[in-house]
Amino acid sequence: EVQLVQSGAEVRKPGESLRISCKGSGYDFPRFWISWVRQMPGKGLEWMGRIDSSDSYSNYSPSFQGHVTLSVDRSVSTAYLQWTSLKASDTAMYYCVRHSSSSSELDFWGQGTLVTVSS
Amino acid sequence: ETVMMQSPVTLSVSPGERASLSCWASQSVTSNLAWYQQRPGQAPRLLIYGASTRATGVPARFSGSGSGTEFTLTISSLQPEDFAVYYCQQYNNWPPYTFGQGTKLEIK
Numbered sequence: 001e002v003q004l005v006q007s008g009a010e011v012r013k014p015g016e017s018l019r020i021s022c023k024g025s026g027y028d029f030p031r032f033w034i035s036w037v038r039q040m041p042g043k044g045l046e047w048m049g050r051i052d053s054s055d056s057y058s059n060y061s062p063s064f065q066g067h068v069t070l071s072v073d074r075s076v077s078t079a080y081l082q083w084t085s086l087k088a089s090d091t092a093m094y095y096c097v098r099h100s101s102s103s104s105e106l107d108f109w110g111q112g113t114l115v116t117v118s119s
Numbered sequence: 120e121t122v123m124m125q126s127p128v129t130l131s132v133s134p135g136e137r138a139s140l141s142c143w144a145s146q147s148v149t150s151n152l153a154w155y156q157q158r159p160g161q162a163p164r165l166l167i168y169g170a171s172t173r174a175t176g177v178p179a180r181f182s183g184s185g186s187g188t189e190f191t192l193t194i195s196s197l198q199p200e201d202f203a204v205y206y207c208q209q210y211n212n213w214p215p216y217t218f219g220q221g222t223k224l225e226i227k
Contacts, residue, residue, distance in 0.1 A: 035216070037163075044218060044219075044221045045208075046218065047214075047218065060214065062120075062215065063215075103213065104168070105165060105168035105210055106155075106163075106165060107165050107168075107174065108165075109163055110162065112162050
């Protein structure tokens with residue numbers, strides 16, 4: 001069974017750093033891209049970026065370029081989303097999602113990680 | 120960037136009735152269009168990909184149609200568990216992948 005299990009909810013202050021994780025299981029992790037999707041409270045879905053799990057090549061949405069970094073550790077089948085300086089506007093639910101194949105639809109979703117940024 | 124637009128924002132339908140949700144793209148996305156369902160408090164779930172192919176385990180009452188810039192998701196006979204928010208997403212012109220703003224399907 002394909003699963004993406006994300007790390008737990010986080011509370012941080014503005015300016016702090018954070019890394020959240022997404023562990024894949026039940027499939028050959030390096031063969032599939034991972035995207036990250038943001039959902040702000042009461043709002044819709046926003047694609048942030050994707051990473052090729054085989055070589056760590058990434059693409060970012062212009063809206064998120066330079067503010068977040070995607071990475072993977074193939075040895076533990078885990079993808080990461082990282083911020084170096086959080087803002088209050090980063091408060092949201094973040095989902096990691098697997099692409100069914102290259103440049104394709106998003107077939108399996110993690111359960112989401114709620115990030116709250118508040119002073 | 121390809122802008123995706125959905126209509127209506129909210130759709131009120133009675134259980135057992137048919138619902139049609141629309142999605143438009145600002146430029147052609149060929150058939151590279153997916154639909155997702157999000158129930159309250161849950162992660163989204165893939166329903167339809169390639170504009171018209173049901174994902175594994177999706178009931179036959181869900182169907183998708185369209186190509187180019189106009190797409191429709193139809194639910195033939197609404198069940199209680201179908202009342203949720205539905206998003207379309209294009210994966211033809213990327214980056215970025217883009218989602219519609221969502222249609223909330225509510226019980227009439």
